[in-house]
Amino acid sequence: MSHQERGKLIIGLDIGTTKICTVVGEVLDGQVDIIGVGSHPSVGMRKGVVVNIESTVKSIEKAMHEAEMMAGCDITSVYVGIAGSHVSGQNSHGVIAVKNREISRDDIDKVVENAKAIPLGQDQSVIHVLPQQFHVDGRGGIQDPLGMTGVRLEAEVHIVTGSVTAVHNIIKCCNRAGLEVDDVVLEPIASAEAVLTPEEMELGVALLDIGGGTTDLAVFSENCIQRTFVLGIGGNNLTNDLSIGLRTPMKDAERLKEKFGCAIAAMINKDQAIEVPSVGGRKSRRLSQRVMGDILEPRMEEMLTLVNHELVSSGVKPLITAGVVLTGGTAMLTNIVELAEQIFDLPVRIGYPRKIGGVTDIVNTPQCATGVGLVVYGMKSESRSVSTVLEQKGIGGLARKIKGLFGRIM
Numbered sequence: 001m002s003h004q005e006r007g008k009l010i011i012g013l014d015i016g017t018t019k020i021c022t023v024v025g026e027v028l029d030g031q032v033d034i035i036g037v038g039s040h041p042s043v044g045m046r047k048g049v050v051v052n053i054e055s056t057v058k059s060i061e062k063a064m065h066e067a068e069m070m071a072g073c074d075i076t077s078v079y080v081g082i083a084g085s086h087v088s089g090q091n092s093h094g095v096i097a098v099k100n101r102e103i104s105r106d107d108i109d110k111v112v113e114n115a116k117a118i119p120l121g122q123d124q125s126v127i128h129v130l131p132q133q134f135h136v137d138g139r140g141g142i143q144d145p146l147g148m149t150g151v152r153l154e155a156e157v158h159i160v161t162g163s164v165t166a167v168h169n170i171i172k173c174c175n176r177a178g179l180e181v182d183d184v185v186l187e188p189i190a191s192a193e194a195v196l197t198p199e200e201m202e203l204g205v206a207l208l209d210i211g212g213g214t215t216d217l218a219v220f221s222e223n224c225i226q227r228t229f230v231l232g233i234g235g236n237n238l239t240n241d242l243s244i245g246l247r248t249p250m251k252d253a254e255r256l257k258e259k260f261g262c263a264i265a266a267m268i269n270k271d272q273a274i275e276v277p278s279v280g281g282r283k284s285r286r287l288s289q290r291v292m293g294d295i296l297e298p299r300m301e302e303m304l305t306l307v308n309h310e311l312v313s314s315g316v317k318p319l320i321t322a323g324v325v326l327t328g329g330t331a332m333l334t335n336i337v338e339l340a341e342q343i344f345d346l347p348v349r350i351g352y353p354r355k356i357g358g359v360t361d362i363v364n365t366p367q368c369a370t371g372v373g374l375v376v377y378g379m380k381s382e383s384r385s386v387s388t389v390l391e392q393k394g395i396g397g398l399a400r401k402i403k404g405l406f407g408r409i410m
């Protein structure tokens with residue numbers, strides 16, 4: 001397949017901890033137009049992992065239906081996102097002798113397969129095998145060695161693995177909602193497709209998606225993925241801290257966070273007062289707005305410091321010259337950019353989905369980056385020969401097998 005057909009529909013399904021978002025993209029000449037969006041609160045997910053299949057299926061169906069109504073289409077298959085602390089990423093290396101001196105597609109498949117041979121835990125399966133670069137007879141920096149002459153072919157790849165059970169549950173939920181799975185994609189890799197610029201990816205950049213249940217990281221430089229990381233904390237921890245600290249119900253804590261929350265306490269005028277509802281039928285109280293920062297700042301600082309520690313300890317911090325791009329709902333917390341710049345000591349910006357057409361105003365938030373990114377990822381993987389071949393050896397192949405296993409139940 002060399003190019004997309006005109007008007008091909010590609011659907012992204014972001015099953016988040018707090019919301020399920022369906023994005024329908026129409027691909028025309030390599031350009032994506034968003035023609036339908038559906039969003040529904042997520043019930044049945046915890047920290048990015050399915051904990052209740054029935055509730056998750058119902059939420060998926062509602063988000064699907066909304067997107068179908070808007071786009072005027074029937075959705076039959078999706079690119080679905082995955083995250084959760086069961087996911088981990090590592091770099092690996094493979095080497096083979098080239099058969100006939102000229103490197104064939106078969107040789108590329110073989111060297112990648114060789115690099116994929118890493119010890120896996122019993123409950124682990126490969127989600128992605130992402131080639132970083134190839135070396136031919138010791139000469140590196142090669143993106144696609146097809147047709148080159150040499151005797152020794154080496155591949156450097158980034159391998160993302162995840163729990164088989166968690167992956168199967170995601171696929172099972174989709175199947176039960178009447179959907180086939182085109183591929184399972186690590187969420188920060190999808191978000192990166194939606195918001196990063198080619199210059200950032202070349203220069204070195206970290207994509208940090210702070211959602212409700214997880215904080216996901218993907219680091220790119222020289223146009224390759226260098227590192228992925230998922231942390232099992234997110235915006236829900238901030239809401240929880242507020243609920244406990246202010247002794248207020250979770251739903252009020254959530255509302256107060258979105259309206260008055262701030263990542264830097266000193267930026268809040270302490271003379272400003274807010275009304276805080278109480279629990280157990282007690283009267284609401286008036287407190288200084290500064291208290292929001294007093295509670296949120298230390299938790300936000302802790303989360304970002306953990307990410308910074310990961311960047312340093314994995315050795316990729318020096319690579320991210322272009323800085324950090326924030327996505328996910330928590331990126332909308334007031335002054336988060338300033339706090340992140342202090343902690344990372346790098347430029348930080350918020351990532352909005354870019355280079356798309358259609359109903360852009362609806363998806364123009366950092367929260368929609370994963371949903372839009374899944375569509376962009378789907379478009380690229382359907383038009384890219386190398387990646388498609390490799391993906392089939394990862395979870396793409398697994399997804400296809402699973403389709404047959406579960407079938408359409410509902």
Ligand SMILES: Nc1ncnc2c1ncn2[C@@H]1O[C@H](COP(=O)(O)OP(=O)(O)OP(=O)(O)O)[C@@H](O)[C@H]1O
Binds near residue numbers: 083261
């Ligand atoms: N204005 C705001 N200020 C602070 N936080 C916000 C704001 N708006 C949304 N959030 C937070 O964003 C989080 C939801 O983000 P998002 O939709 O990206 O998560 P998700 O994709 O459902 O979850 P995950 O990716 O972790 O599984 C919630 O914790 C919510 O409180």
Ligand SMILES: [Mg+2]
Binds near residue numbers: 014017187211370
């Ligand atoms: Mg998310």
